[in-house]
Amino acid sequence: MSKVSSPPVPPYRAVKTHDVFPSVSHDEAARFDFLTHFNKFLASSLGRGNKLAYERRVLPAFRKEKARDPKDRFEIRNAMNRDPFHRLWSASKRNSMEMRQQNGRSIVLRQLDDLDARANALNEGKSTLQLDPTVQVPRYQSAVDIHCMPGCYHGEERPGDVSAGANYDCGIFATTAGALGGLSDGGGQAVAQWLKANYPNWKPRRVLDIGCTIGHNVVPLALAYPETEFIAIDTAAASLRYGHARAQALGATNITFIQHNGEDLSRWEEGYFDWVQTTMFLHELSGKALPQIINEGFRVLAPHGLMLHVEQPQYTPEMPLYEQFIRDWDAFNNNEPFWSAMHALDLKKVMQKAGFDEADLFVAGVKAVADRSIFPEAPTDETEDHGRAAAWHAYGAWKGGAPK
Amino acid sequence: MTETTLDWMALANRKPKGKRPEYFSDPHNEQAYSVLLALVGEVSVMRQRLDTVERLLETKGTISRADIENFVPAGDVAAERSDMTREYILRVMRGPMQAVEALEESEPPIETICDELLNN
Numbered sequence: 001m002s003k004v005s006s007p008p009v010p011p012y013r014a015v016k017t018h019d020v021f022p023s024v025s026h027d028e029a030a031r032f033d034f035l036t037h038f039n040k041f042l043a044s045s046l047g048r049g050n051k052l053a054y055e056r057r058v059l060p061a062f063r064k065e066k067a068r069d070p071k072d073r074f075e076i077r078n079a080m081n082r083d084p085f086h087r088l089w090s091a092s093k094r095n096s097m098e099m100r101q102q103n104g105r106s107i108v109l110r111q112l113d114d115l116d117a118r119a120n121a122l123n124e125g126k127s128t129l130q131l132d133p134t135v136q137v138p139r140y141q142s143a144v145d146i147h148c149m150p151g152c153y154h155g156e157e158r159p160g161d162v163s164a165g166a167n168y169d170c171g172i173f174a175t176t177a178g179a180l181g182g183l184s185d186g187g188g189q190a191v192a193q194w195l196k197a198n199y200p201n202w203k204p205r206r207v208l209d210i211g212c213t214i215g216h217n218v219v220p221l222a223l224a225y226p227e228t229e230f231i232a233i234d235t236a237a238a239s240l241r242y243g244h245a246r247a248q249a250l251g252a253t254n255i256t257f258i259q260h261n262g263e264d265l266s267r268w269e270e271g272y273f274d275w276v277q278t279t280m281f282l283h284e285l286s287g288k289a290l291p292q293i294i295n296e297g298f299r300v301l302a303p304h305g306l307m308l309h310v311e312q313p314q315y316t317p318e319m320p321l322y323e324q325f326i327r328d329w330d331a332f333n334n335n336e337p338f339w340s341a342m343h344a345l346d347l348k349k350v351m352q353k354a355g356f357d358e359a360d361l362f363v364a365g366v367k368a369v370a371d372r373s374i375f376p377e378a379p380t381d382e383t384e385d386h387g388r389a390a391a392w393h394a395y396g397a398w399k400g401g402a403p404k
Numbered sequence: 405m406t407e408t409t410l411d412w413m414a415l416a417n418r419k420p421k422g423k424r425p426e427y428f429s430d431p432h433n434e435q436a437y438s439v440l441l442a443l444v445g446e447v448s449v450m451r452q453r454l455d456t457v458e459r460l461l462e463t464k465g466t467i468s469r470a471d472i473e474n475f476v477p478a479g480d481v482a483a484e485r486s487d488m489t490r491e492y493i494l495r496v497m498r499g500p501m502q503a504v505e506a507l508e509e510s511e512p513p514i515e516t517i518c519d520e521l522l523n524n
Contacts, residue, residue, distance in 0.1 A: 009486045013476045038493060085504075089500070099441065106413070335420060
């Protein structure tokens with residue numbers, strides 16, 4: 001076979017497994033291989049048709065009808081949703097998401113007894129997993145199943161199972177075309193690398209990770225700071241059960257997973273944490289919950305402590321409306337109902353309102369850290385998979401200035 | 405924890421909560437396209453399994469099902485299989501890809517060319 005110029009897509013078998021990772025058959029892996037390729041194809045080869053359809057067909061028709069340009073991303077969406085090419089592309093992408101969920105759930109549910117037993121063996125009797133059945137699933141996590149994951153982060157097929165977390169873990173590789181690395185932890189690894197490079201002497205005593213789900217991104221941080229006490233909270237017991245077992249299996253024993261809602265951090269006193277953070281979580285909140293979590297995070301943050309929120313880039317006035325529209329796709333087609341509103345927020349203003357000084361705010365670019373001999377870097381040009389490229393902005397602030 | 409009495413084959417296919425967007429003007433097309441893409445995926449799975457069988461036969465002469473299940477492609481093998489899947493998707497998705505090319509070219513309808521050739 002002659003070589004082609006396109007860099008190879010990593011095979012699903014390159015996924016790093018651990019003691020609670022589902023066992024994946026040859027054909028199940030092949031199904032994810034197809035979806036990994038198909039997602040890449042949709043983002044790059046076929047995806048460029050969206051902009052062409054917009055520029056050649058949709059925008060001229062809009063101008064003809066209204067005698068002006070679209071004034072926001074919603075007007076572009078309404079016009080594009082009538083375009084036959086964009087509709088076919090969207091239908092393809094939606095199906096790809098649904099097929100990923102189907103395969104993940106099929107893998108997990110057929111071996112649920114074994115997975116539950118394996119998780120139980122790692123969880124039982126450990127004080128580092130604290131579940132609280134009185135915690136309510138907030139409306140912003142229950143209104144729709146986020147990412148089209150049946151059951152969302154909190155769903156159970158039977159009481160006390162780990163199906164939600166295991167499905168999330170085994171399929172994220174396909175959704176992100178492998179760009180997050182073998183443990184899909186490239187985001188957390190990037191944050192750890194950024195901190196070690198920029199603040200090599202900083203040693204946080206206690207860290208709070210809010211909305212940790214199954215701990216993809218807090219595990220590499222806990223491994224990078226083994227002397228630090230990590231507390232990871234989430235409202236979804238089903239994800240925490242799996243996440244705790246996964247962290248134990250990977251040797252990150254300095255994380256305590258607690259079922260708790262980040263909107264009320266009153267169980268921790270003022271200034272308890274040196275670092276409060278979220279990773280790809282703010283977009284799954286609501287208009288009231290987001291500032292509340294940042295306010296509470298500020299309160300429990302110690303002087304010269306770090307707040308850090310890793311997200312896809314915010315929609316700034318400088319970002320072209322077409323790019324805002326295409327970045328918004330997941331909001332309306334992949335059950336991310338707060339995505340669009342969140343990305344239009346001025347996070348710096350929200351953080352200032354919580355109490356941070358403007359001079360202490362910063363934005364840093366972070367790219368997934370992964371073994372580049374197997375996992376290619378995610379493209380961040382026109383061929384990127386908008387909304388889920390493995391490159392983010394870290395919206396941060398030091399409370400009262402960075403540590404000396 | 406109880407023993408599994410779950411019908412996992414059916415449950416795997418559950419619909420997520422949240423109204424599904426409509427992409428085509430005819431609802432039957434939504435379902436036909438979902439079936440079609442699922443089949444496209446399954447053919448890719450069968451091709452990959454066949455590739456695994458061929459490679460195992462080449463290197464070992466005999467194979468067992470366990471060999472297939474434990475097969476891990478690495479290095480050049482992984483790259484060749486990546487090419488195979490990419491080529492397959494491009495071929496299956498020829499129609500939509502040609503629509504992208506057509507958008508790039510903005511060609512006149514064939515009747516216009518017929519008229520042009522008739523009169524020249």
